[in-house]
Amino acid sequence: MTRAAVVGSGSWGTAFAATMAHAGTDVVLWARRPELAAQVSAGRNDDYLPGVELPPGLRGTTDVAEALDEADVVVFAVPSQTLRAGLAQWAGLVPPDAAVVSLMKGVELGTTKRMSEVIAEAGDVEPERIVVVSGPNLAREIALRQPAASVVACVDELMAERVADACVTPWFRPYTNDDVVGVELGGAVKNVVALAVGMAEGMGLGDNTKASLITRGLAETSRLGAALGAEPTTLMGLAGVGDLIATCMSSLSRNHTFGVELARGRTVEEIGASLHQVAEGVKSCESIAQLAAEHGVDMPIVGAVVAVVRGRVTPQHMVGALMGRSLKSEAD
Numbered sequence: 001m002t003r004a005a006v007v008g009s010g011s012w013g014t015a016f017a018a019t020m021a022h023a024g025t026d027v028v029l030w031a032r033r034p035e036l037a038a039q040v041s042a043g044r045n046d047d048y049l050p051g052v053e054l055p056p057g058l059r060g061t062t063d064v065a066e067a068l069d070e071a072d073v074v075v076f077a078v079p080s081q082t083l084r085a086g087l088a089q090w091a092g093l094v095p096p097d098a099a100v101v102s103l104m105k106g107v108e109l110g111t112t113k114r115m116s117e118v119i120a121e122a123g124d125v126e127p128e129r130i131v132v133v134s135g136p137n138l139a140r141e142i143a144l145r146q147p148a149a150s151v152v153a154c155v156d157e158l159m160a161e162r163v164a165d166a167c168v169t170p171w172f173r174p175y176t177n178d179d180v181v182g183v184e185l186g187g188a189v190k191n192v193v194a195l196a197v198g199m200a201e202g203m204g205l206g207d208n209t210k211a212s213l214i215t216r217g218l219a220e221t222s223r224l225g226a227a228l229g230a231e232p233t234t235l236m237g238l239a240g241v242g243d244l245i246a247t248c249m250s251s252l253s254r255n256h257t258f259g260v261e262l263a264r265g266r267t268v269e270e271i272g273a274s275l276h277q278v279a280e281g282v283k284s285c286e287s288i289a290q291l292a293a294e295h296g297v298d299m300p301i302v303g304a305v306v307a308v309v310r311g312r313v314t315p316q317h318m319v320g321a322l323m324g325r326s327l328k329s330e331a332d
């Protein structure tokens with residue numbers, strides 16, 4: 001039986017751990033707080049997935065060494081900006097032949113590294129063992145066993161298949177892919193586009209506005225992907241268009257919700273204090289804008305979101321600025 005450890009017991013760490021347990025994997029979920037670890041062992045996570053019944057086989061622990069001991073699959077599900085510091089404590093405990101999975105959808109501030117790059121660097125893990133799982137996977141819907149597909153990406157196909165086998169259920173269908181760069185970029189950039197779409201919604205704007213932002217957001221993602229060597233087909237797939245649609249259209253998305261609240265006039269600090277969960281785009285908009293600048297890629301929506309998050313312009317001003325840009329070809 002495959003043994004898995006999940007590090008991070010927020011909404012997606014818990015939902016993915018539950019999915020693997022349903023798939024027949026022996027799963028231990030690490031939590032920082034003893035009361036949350038005990039709740040998980042009792043079949044609940046009231047903080048992050050209230051009302052959801054977790055599978056009986058899923059165990060919680062606060063002992064990370066116990067969780068990682070003899071794991072075939074090690075999954076990281078913490079906020080992207082905390083991963084490097086966490087790995088400084090955890091990396092030495094990861095079994096040397098384990099698949100190391102990133103569920104995270106962010107880009108590191110300062111270094112502009114993707115999460116697989118942070119795992120390789122700070123965790124000293126070879127790229128052949130690093131697997132990225134990403135797709136239209138709103139945690140609550142997966143935890144409620146609503147059908148969805150996802151992408152399991154690794155440069156080593158056998159490693160991707162190991163992780164796909166460990167998480168496949170009748171309601172969670174993983175597709176393998178070897179384009180780690182494209183899968184990670186799709187997941188990170190869609191959060192920033194969802195902030196912009198949320199702002200449009202909060203301003204009372206309608207579906208044409210949202211569809212325009214989503215489509216031009218995809219154009220920005222594709223340009224960045226081309227510069228970084230991603231496959232165009234990946235960005236047209238589940239980890240690109242699929243996740244962009246789910247996140248931008250769903251009120252379950254924290255990034256979307258954050259954008260709505262910004263348009264209502266609340267500050268980044270006020271919303272962050274009340275949300276209690278990570279909205280990765282709020283920080284990754286800065287690192288993605290830096291990555292784009294480094295590669296000479298034009299990303300006006302990402303740039304506009306950065307300006308709002310920094311408090312330099314209002315969401316209302318952002319829409320006017322985007323609409324007032326000089327005309328160009330759709331293909332550029």
Ligand SMILES: NC(=O)C1=CN([C@@H]2O[C@H](COP(=O)(O)OP(=O)(O)OC[C@H]3O[C@@H](n4cnc5c(N)ncnc54)[C@H](O)[C@@H]3O)[C@@H](O)[C@H]2O)C=CC1
Nearest residue numbers: 009010011012013077078082103104105137138139277278
């Ligand atoms: N929630 C969702 O629907 C999905 C989330 N993701 C991605 O998965 C990643 C994790 O997201 P969620 O589980 O939703 O986040 P969350 O905000 O629900 O939970 C984050 C977890 O990390 C823990 N944590 C926070 N700071 C930490 C630190 N310094 N060290 C160790 N643990 C720490 C928190 O206690 C919590 O258990 C993010 O990158 C997110 O973009 C991906 C797909 C779906």
Ligand SMILES: O=C(CO)COP(=O)(O)O
Nearest residue numbers: 135136137138253254255
């Ligand atoms: O990545 C997600 C769905 O695939 C979840 O998005 P949020 O982090 O905005 O909630």
